[in-house]
Amino acid sequence: MSEAPRTMFEKIWDRHRVLEREDGQTLLYVDRHLVHEGGAAAFAALRRRGLAPRAPDRIFTVPDHYAPTDSRRLDDIRDPRHREMIEQLAQNSKEHGIRHFGLGGPEQGIVHVIGPELGLSQPGMLIVCGDSHTSTHGALGALAFGIGSSEVAHVLATQTLWQRKPKTMRITVDGRLGEGVSAKDVILAIIARISAAGATGHVIEYAGSAITSLSMEGRLTLCNMSIEAGGRAGMVAPDEATFAYLAGRAYAPEDWEAALARWRALPSDPGAVFDAEVTLDGGAIEPMVTWGNSPEEALPIGGTVPGPEAAADAERRETMARTLDYMGLAPGMALEGLAVDRVFIGSCTNSRIEDLRAAAAVARGRRVAESVEAWVVPGSEAVKRQAEAEGLHEVFRGAGFDWREPGCSMCVGMNGDIARPGSRVASTSNRNFMGRQGPGARTHLVSPAMAAAAAVAGHFTDVRRLLAGGG
Amino acid sequence: MEAFTRLTSVAVPLPRPNIDTDQIIPARFLSRPREVDHGEFLFHDARRRPETGEQDPEFPLNREVFGAARIIVAGRNFACGSSRESAVWALFDAGFRCAIAPSFGDIFRTNGMKNGLLPVVLPAEAVAALTAQVEAAPEAEVTVDLRALEVTFPDGSVHGFEVDPFARHCLLEGLDEIGLTLSLEDEIAAFERRYGRENTR
Numbered sequence: 326m327s328e329a330p331r332t333m334f335e336k337i338w339d340r341h342r343v344l345e346r347e348d349g350q351t352l353l354y355v356d357r358h359l360v361h362e363g364g365a366a367a368f369a370a371l372r373r374r375g376l377a378p379r380a381p382d383r384i385f386t387v388p389d390h391y392a393p394t395d396s397r398r399l400d401d402i403r404d405p406r407h408r409e410m411i412e413q414l415a416q417n418s419k420e421h422g423i424r425h426f427g428l429g430g431p432e433q434g435i436v437h438v439i440g441p442e443l444g445l446s447q448p449g450m451l452i453v454c455g456d457s458h459t460s461t462h463g464a465l466g467a468l469a470f471g472i473g474s475s476e477v478a479h480v481l482a483t484q485t486l487w488q489r490k491p492k493t494m495r496i497t498v499d500g501r502l503g504e505g506v507s508a509k510d511v512i513l514a515i516i517a518r519i520s521a522a523g524a525t526g527h528v529i530e531y532a533g534s535a536i537t538s539l540s541m542e543g544r545l546t547l548c549n550m551s552i553e554a555g556g557r558a559g560m561v562a563p564d565e566a567t568f569a570y571l572a573g574r575a576y577a578p579e580d581w582e583a584a585l586a587r588w589r590a591l592p593s594d595p596g597a598v599f600d601a602e603v604t605l606d607g608g609a610i611e612p613m614v615t616w617g618n619s620p621e622e623a624l625p626i627g628g629t630v631p632g633p634e635a636a637a638d639a640e641r642r643e644t645m646a647r648t649l650d651y652m653g654l655a656p657g658m659a660l661e662g663l664a665v666d667r668v669f670i671g672s673c674t675n676s677r678i679e680d681l682r683a684a685a686a687v688a689r690g691r692r693v694a695e696s697v698e699a700w701v702v703p704g705s706e707a708v709k710r711q712a713e714a715e716g717l718h719e720v721f722r723g724a725g726f727d728w729r730e731p732g733c734s735m736c737v738g739m740n741g742d743i744a745r746p747g748s749r750v751a752s753t754s755n756r757n758f759m760g761r762q763g764p765g766a767r768t769h770l771v772s773p774a775m776a777a778a779a780a781v782a783g784h785f786t787d788v789r790r791l792l793a794g795g796g
Numbered sequence: 797m798e799a800f801t802r803l804t805s806v807a808v809p810l811p812r813p814n815i816d817t818d819q820i821i822p823a824r825f826l827s828r829p830r831e832v833d834h835g836e837f838l839f840h841d842a843r844r845r846p847e848t849g850e851q852d853p854e855f856p857l858n859r860e861v862f863g864a865a866r867i868i869v870a871g872r873n874f875a876c877g878s879s880r881e882s883a884v885w886a887l888f889d890a891g892f893r894c895a896i897a898p899s900f901g902d903i904f905r906t907n908g909m910k911n912g913l914l915p916v917v918l919p920a921e922a923v924a925a926l927t928a929q930v931e932a933a934p935e936a937e938v939t940v941d942l943r944a945l946e947v948t949f950p951d952g953s954v955h956g957f958e959v960d961p962f963a964r965h966c967l968l969e970g971l972d973e974i975g976l977t978l979s980l981e982d983e984i985a986a987f988e989r990r991y992g993r994e995n996t997r
Binding site for chain 2: 343344346348349350352354356357363365366369370374376379382383391406407409410447449450455456457471472473474475476478479482483484485487489491520521522525526552553555557587618619621640641643644647737738739746756758759760761764765
């Protein structure tokens, strides 16, 4: 008797099931628990109960949200609360015998950048972190999702998590992406299509030729923003590109052949059924720019700002009016030509080496516009080293970009890296929410190449024209 | 965790879609431990006028008539985005014990159930009707009953809802899951023996 075909998600779910209650709640075993400064409340909760982490060798910690990007020294952090968050994480790690990648050390970086980079994130794993962008690690064929602080405490104490089986959604993008079109544009186009709640309650598997032809960096960008479509997680089936990426990484499996054999069995079986299917034509995707305060409010660069009359009902009309007011936009305005004040290239979405190469290719031989302050914040110390070995930092500096130290930085502004009220930011991050980059800051999400293009032009522009040799 | 069984209260309407947890509590307030009262951070920027920093009297949570509200009625995809549990803490510390919306961010929904804040999903039409009723009669009360799994609107109409049975049990009893899971030590240890060193390195 042959077993029913299973999706990759179902295979990983089944493998990690400790027990299932009659009501469907399932206790899952966690392979990797990644923790940043936000874990403070969970460690405190554990301490109150007199508990210690069950499996310290499965926990890895790194400061990223409060990491300063102008220094690597704790003493240089002006806000004592921020300093304390970083110190507490180091202290909690030390106390419990947890591997800590400290500030100033060679492995530090954004948790969702260093997990894959160190080989901590592997196919078939169940990975959690108290951070919504944990979906990133699904790019390696893992089941990875963000959890809240209470759940972080639960995983610390028991190495397990109660979950109800989510639904599955397959998003298939076939075709060949055009020149100047990146994984960021693909995920923005997907969210624009299915909405910011389109995948709520679902685990997404991305498939199709436009997906499998993405590099690992591109797949990480794609899976990273699954949460922006409401998805519980996002994943891409592991393939030769995945294995080549992981080979030789610091935490790659010791028994490589055994791991490969397990990993090769992971992809969804032919005939496996998904609860929802979505398809997009990759060849039709263009460089995207968001105009509103939800990632679903994204348009191709050639688009114009929609008006409230385009909204489906009174509630949305009211919301759109508020959005346009916040963003300082009017219906009918062209996105191309809209002046920017700040450019931020960084975040767990777009701060990897390929992202920096794409931005540098645009910046090379050009100058950041006089009116623009442009930052590049590499995702990790390793990315920074690699970029510097390739001379990218000189390209950026030569063009007038500020080349900074690794951390979350302006994506969330927790370390104080924020934009002034009313300033317009071209950002490679993941959220254009009101106030996300500082009270009153106006965020437009774009790819690294589009961000670099905006920096040198002083306004949003179609990067394809610059790549073609235009000004 | 504070138990939730049944609640009758006025309800504050916030009928906007995609209200994210960054709006519920801006990132700059996240470095505070749980012991700090997070109520003052709730919608800190959204409820103020950007030019002056003064409270915006138009923002529903600032209206005196909703001052005692313990229920918030929101638009679709409420509390999407960041996993910050302090979004729940801010609502809880400001007195809220229930949020009603057509849909929620998944992580917020879980965080709420683990912190004494009941997320109730009702069909969009029902939420729109409830919003209209509480806007028309702000002093009218809404009852949420977790045992009966029912919401009673001001007009007397009764609307059933669903909650995960296990999470419901924990919330009704005020139990937190860690104690319960620790009692399953034998099962977890047996799993670890079966699983061996797989995915350790």
